[in-house]
Amino acid sequence: MNPGPSTLINPAATAAVLAEVAAERAAQDARWGQQDHVLGIGPDRQTAERTFAELAATWKRRCQLVARDGAPEWAFIALEEVGEFLECTDPARARAEALQAAAVFTAIVEAIDRQVAGGVLVAQADERLYLDDRT
Template sequence: MSNINPDTAYSRVYGDIARERAAQDAKWGEQNHPDGTAGPGRRAAARSAKLWTNSQAAERTLAWADVLEEEVAEALAEDDPAKLRAELVQVAAVAAAWIEAIDRRSALLEDTDER
């Protein structure tokens, strides 16, 4: 069992994300690119990613990369701004959860090393 406090883990992850966003703004300024999403190819890729993720889950071989790839593919397939935003929130949440999992593994390794 991990000794990581969820509040501390969230603070660390979202603090890291906020610092990265500040660095991006410092380097590039405010960015206002077109979305560049949707289209039949992107929708097909999203369907394919979902099928892959479902098959990996059924085989109990699902990896973080599979989950994130599906979420990104779903976002890239979306043309409605509100739905695109919701999909991007899911992308960000999965990425944050993956970072948290990496941090938990690191903490477990540190706990093991201390014994």
């Protein structure tokens, strides 16, 4: 069931995560002061090997493939959102994409909390997280 754009499934969980985000932002401000960096985005910007547009297209394709296979992964959903931000050339669009990415990362934290609380997500000795196949 899709709850719709104005209804949160668990508003208390979202509020708790956003309170943690606010605390982290306060810690960042305390450490580094106000940050007003250049955005450094645009489809023609380049990493060592590829433009941001190429990276974004790759991440979007991968996200669509895993979702089509019935196994969407937060990592690729997050990368797709970051990719959309990286391609922006307009400040208003960049802001909207940054908010979308923040919302996805908030949902990831909520999912981690649910999965850890339910014993579904466990840490292995190599410190990676795995879905617990014993359930």
